[in-house]
Amino acid sequence: VLHDLPASGDRPGVVYRAAGDKYLLIEYGPLVLDLEFRFRVHALMEWFRAHPLEGVIELSPGVRSLQVNYDSRALPLRRLLDVLVQAESDLPPVETLTLQTRVMRLPLAFDASSTREAIAKYRQSVRPEAPWLPSNVEFIRRINGLGSVEEVSDTIFRASYLVLGLGDVYLGAPCAVPVDPRHRLVTTKYNPARTWTAEGEVGIGGVYMCVYGMESPGGYQLVGRTVPVWNTHKLTREFQPGSPWLLRFFDQVRFYPMPEKEVLEYRQAFLRGQVSLDIQDEPFSVAGYRKFLADEAADIGAFKGRQQQAFDAERERWAADGSAAISIAAEPAEPPPSEELSAPGDGALVASPISGSIWAVSVKVGDRVAIGQKIAVVEAMKMEVPVEAPMAGVVARIGVEPGRLVTAGQGLMVIAREEVA
Numbered sequence: 377v378l379h380d381l382p383a384s385g386d387r388p389g390v391v392y393r394a395a396g397d398k399y400l401l402i403e404y405g406p407l408v409l410d411l412e413f414r415f416r417v418h419a420l421m422e423w424f425r426a427h428p429l430e431g432v433i434e435l436s437p438g439v440r441s442l443q444v445n446y447d448s449r450a451l452p453l454r455r456l457l458d459v460l461v462q463a464e465s466d467l468p469p470v471e472t473l474t475l476q477t478r479v480m481r482l483p484l485a486f487d488a489s490s491t492r493e494a495i496a497k498y499r500q501s502v503r504p505e506a507p508w509l510p511s512n513v514e515f516i517r518r519i520n521g522l523g524s525v526e527e528v529s530d531t532i533f534r535a536s537y538l539v540l541g542l543g544d545v546y547l548g549a550p551c552a553v554p555v556d557p558r559h560r561l562v563t564t565k566y567n568p569a570r571t572w573t574a575e576g577e578v579g580i581g582g583v584y585m586c587v588y589g590m591e592s593p594g595g596y597q598l599v600g601r602t603v604p605v606w607n608t609h610k611l612t613r614e615f616q617p618g619s620p621w622l623l624r625f626f627d628q629v630r631f632y633p634m635p636e637k638e639v640l641e642y643r644q645a646f647l648r649g650q651v652s653l654d655i656q657d658e659p660f661s662v663a664g665y666r667k668f669l670a671d672e673a674a675d676i677g678a679f680k681g682r683q684q685q686a687f688d689a690e691r692e693r694w695a696a697d698g699s700a701a702i703s704i705a706a707e708p709a710e711p712p713p714s715e716e717l718s719a720p721g722d723g724a725l726v727a728s729p730i731s732g733s734i735w736a737v738s739v740k741v742g743d744r745v746a747i748g749q750k751i752a753v754v755e756a757m758k759m760e761v762p763v764e765a766p767m768a769g770v771v772a773r774i775g776v777e778p779g780r781l782v783t784a785g786q787g788l789m790v791i792a793r794e795e796v797a
Contacts, residue, residue, distance in 0.1 A: 379457050386469050388413060392457060398433075400444045400456060409553065409583060413440035414540050415470045415662055418625070423463050431456075437625065439540050439551065473662045477626045479536070481654040483634035483642055486529045487513050488601040490574040495598065498570045500779050501733050501755050507690070507699045508566065512597040516580065520561050521686025528561070529633070532599060535559035537585045537629040538660075547589030547606040548621025552629055554583075555665070558672075558679045562687055565595035571755070576601045576643065578631075585629070589621075601639060602631065603646045603653070612649030626660065717775045717787035724766045724791045728782045732756025736778055737789075743771045745791060752776075752788055769793045 378400075383389040388405035395401045402420070404413040417437045424435060431451025436443040446456055491512070499509050508515040517528050536559075541551035554560045560583040570593055573579075577588045579596025586596055589606040605622040607615040614622055623629070634642065645651045669676070693699065719725035735755040745751060745765040752763040772792040776782060 378453070379461065381461065381464060386471070387464065387467075388416065390464060392460065395443060397448060398445060400446065400453070400460075402442045402444065402460065404440045407440075410440070411538070411540075411553070411555075411665070412470050412662070415473055415475070416467070417442045418475070419467045419470060419473060420463060423467060427463075429456075429459060437541065471663045471666060475626050475660040475662075477538075477628050477658055477660045478624065479628045479630060479656045479658045480623070481630050481632055482602045483639050484532070484578060484600045484602045484631040485634060485636035485639040486532070486600040487511075487525075488577075488636045488639070490601050491577060491598045494570055494573050494577065494594075497572050497735070497755075498566070501735060502568060502571060505699070506566070507694055508564075508597060513599055516561055516563055516597055516599070519563060519687055519690045521682050528599070531559055531561060533631055533633060535585075535630070539623050539625060539627045539629065542621065542623060542625065544584070544586045546592060548623060549586050549589040549605060550623050550627075550629065552585045554585075555628070556672075557669075557676045562683060563597040565597070567595070569593050569595040572760070573598070574601065576604055578602055601636070603639075603643055607647055610647055610649060612646075613652045614646075614655075628658070628660075717773055717790050719790050720772075720792055722793045723769065723772065725787050726751065726763060726766065726789050726791060728754050728784060728786050728788055729763065730754055730756050730761055731783045732761070732781070734776050734778050734780045734782060734788075735760060737774060737776065739771050739774075739789075741771050741774055744794065745769060745771060754782065763788065765791060767791055767793070 377391055378394055379392040381387075381390040383405075391403045393401040393403065402417075404416050414437075417440065420442055421435055421437060424432065429451065431447045431449075432444060433447060434445040436445070444456070495510065495512060503509075513525050513528050516522075517525050520528075522528055522531070535554040535556065537550075537552035538555050539550045539552045542548050544551035561580055562583055563580050565581045573588050573592055573594035575588055575591045577594075577598050578600050579586050579588065579594060579598050581596035584596075587602060587605045588594060589604075603622075607620050607622070611617060642651060646653075717725055732754045733756070735753040737752050739745060739751045745768065747765055747768045749765045750762045751765050751771070754761045754763060769791040771789060773790040774788070776788050782788065
């Protein structure tokens with residue numbers, strides 16, 4: 377900590393932290409979710425725009441912080457701190473702010489097949505027993521004390537998610553929170569994380585909503601799939617030159633239900649600019665938001681109380697049944713013994729190219745295969761490696777099954793040359 381300012385009146389406390397020799401981290405208030413801290417960060421960024429400071433390279437806002445990238449040769453740290461302390465005296469009260477936001481309506485296939493596939497992969501190859509299995513949306517229902525999965529979907533479709541940050545995972549992925557506290561579904565994150573998540577998946581972690589910008593690992597509880605939030609190659613109404621990301625700070629994302637088949641078609645058309653989103657400009661008044669919270673305080677408090685009771689009860693169940701514990705072997709587990717395979721003289725023994733676990737076997741004994749055909753998938757280190765048939769023929773024997781650990785070079789199956797009548 378290089379400097380700190382205690383809270384005073386309407387201004388929260390401020391802490392200035394060293395973050396290497398080129399960065400300074402400014403943090404507002406205690407470590408709690410308070411949208412007004414984010415509005416304070418925004419006011420400081422606006423102050424920087426109105427008062428350009430030589431040596432400031434980049435500003436990176438967080439939920440309650442601002443990271444300043446600066447050139448210490450042009451802007452000594454002591455001078456930067458003096459300027460920032462003075463800026464706090466110049467900033468307007470946050471209640472006077474009105475933000476210009478875009479309300480973006482995005483289609484969502486709730487609990488899509490890609491959502492369930494990611495969960496299935498996790499269950500097979502990472503952690504077969506976890507409290508959020510076999511259904512993330514059922515877990516969200518339970519830990520929030522809701523009566524049905526339909527209540528989960530209704531809450532998500534009623535919510536207006538305010539984008540507080542970008543790049544939460546990768547490539548413009550939003551870190552967004554519902555404006556109405558009664559729409560803030562609380563979850564825990566995966567532990568350990570998933571090895572695979574489809575691009576466009578919508579997840580909730582803590583109270584934050586994220587849309588995955590690319591195929592990646594991840595830890596948020598998944599609720600469905602929507603449109604891409606990143607477009608590398610096309611220029612459309614939503615993706616302009618130099619801005620391959622969809623969302624901006626303080627956008628409000630509102631989902632509406634769409635069947636999965638239609639979402640998949642819509643995603644492709646959206647990337648090509650053949651369909652456009654419903655986007656409306658809407659001012660967001662901080663004073664108006666304060667009044668809304670005050671008017672609804674009793675109902676919001678009751679909701680939070682019920683939610684906390686359900687969350688505590690869920691954690692107590694974990695403690696009682698051992699769900700929270702993760703067993704990690706001190707030494708890598710030896711692969712279970714597998715059937716010894718050998719190939720006939722004119723056939724081929726198909727071996728695993730890497731050590732890992734069998735994710736899928738795509739053929740069965742007696743199937744005809746073509747050279748180069750994918751016949752199995754080995755998963756390791758967050759990668760899926762296809763295994764291809766080295767020759768055309770008939771699958772004669774299979775020595776492994778999904779979930780089986782294998783080592784590099786281990787025989788998986790035998791392909792025999794098909795006899796010609």
